[in-house]
Every structure is written in structure tokens, then in C-alpha cells.
Amino acid sequence: MAIPDEVWERFEKDSERDIRSTAPKEPSARARMVAERLRRLDEEAARQQAERAGRLRRRRGKRKADPEPWRPDGWRAAPTGPSRGGRSERSRRVWSVVIVIGGMALAIALLSPFRFWIWGW
Structure with missing residues (x-):
């Protein structure tokens, strides 16, 4: 009992398409490094905020629900205002x-x- 070639090719294509669409996409090495760095920065910011909240909690008795995640500085962030270098x-x-x-x-x-x-x- 042989399967016709057209049916077999359709089976292979359908299976391959389904496998490719449901397979997990692995991030690149660079994406993993960036994610790890951002995760460390978030943890550091959460730790610092927890330390500050611990100090403030003694004074006020209130506590924030979630620590704010670390956010990078704005692109080309520079001091603004009239006093830039002392020259007009x-x-x-x-x-x-x-x-x-x-x-x-x-x-x-x-x-x-x-x-x-x-x-x-």
C-alpha cells in the first residue's frame, strides 16, 4: 500500500510549516547578553529602591507595591538651561x-x- 507522491509532498510541506510556526525561536547571543544586562540593572534598581523604601518605611510606615524598573538615560541626554559652559x-x-x-x-x-x-x- 503506497502513498501517492502528491499526498506525501503535501504531508511534508504541511508538517514542516506547522513545525516551523510552532517551534520556539531562540534569541541571538547579542539579544541574550542585552537581556541579561537589563535584568541585572533591573535587579540592582529594585535592590536600591528596596533599601530606600526600608529607610523610608521606618519614617512613614508606607510601602510601594512594585519597584520601578531601571530605565536607560535618554538618547543624547544633556544638561539644558542657560548656563552651558559659561558663554552666552x-x-x-x-x-x-x-x-x-x-x-x-x-x-x-x-x-x-x-x-x-x-x-x-
């Missing part, structure tokens, strides 16, 4: 214009030196 915006702008004009003058002098040499040829 206007002074930075003036210096940038002076530097650009000086660079252009230097480039022109280096690329066409005969135009600026009076004592020359």
Missing part, C-alpha cells in the same frame, strides 16, 4: 563666524598666493 549664545555665534571667515581667508591665501604677494615676481 551670542559670543559663541560671533566666534563661529570669526572662525569661518578666518578659515576662508586662509584657504584663499593658500590656494592663490600670488594674488597676495606684493614683493613677489
Whole structure:
């Protein structure tokens, strides 16, 4: 009793499709490393928050239900406000214009030196 080839091929394809769709997907090594690092950071944040809550509980007697998970800093997070380096915006702008004009003058002098040499040829 032989099974027809078409039926056998359909069986293989159906079985293979079902197996692939239900098989667990293993994370990459990088994904596992990132997950482990984030898990450690979460545990550290929970431990620190538990220590703080323990100190505060003695004072207030209240307790939070869940510790807040660790969150990474914002991308390109930088201090904001008027005091950035002690220089004003206007002074930075003036210096940038002076530097650009000086660079252009230097480039022109280096690329066409005969135009600026009076004592020359």
C-alpha cells in the first residue's frame, strides 16, 4: 500500500510549516547578553529602591507595591538651561563666524598666493 507522491509532498510541506510556526525561536547571543544586562540593572534598581523604601518605611510606615524598573538615560541626554559652559549664545555665534571667515581667508591665501604677494615676481 503506497502513498501517492502528491499526498506525501503535501504531508511534508504541511508538517514542516506547522513545525516551523510552532517551534520556539531562540534569541541571538547579542539579544541574550542585552537581556541579561537589563535584568541585572533591573535587579540592582529594585535592590536600591528596596533599601530606600526600608529607610523610608521606618519614617512613614508606607510601602510601594512594585519597584520601578531601571530605565536607560535618554538618547543624547544633556544638561539644558542657560548656563552651558559659561558663554552666552551670542559670543559663541560671533566666534563661529570669526572662525569661518578666518578659515576662508586662509584657504584663499593658500590656494592663490600670488594674488597676495606684493614683493613677489
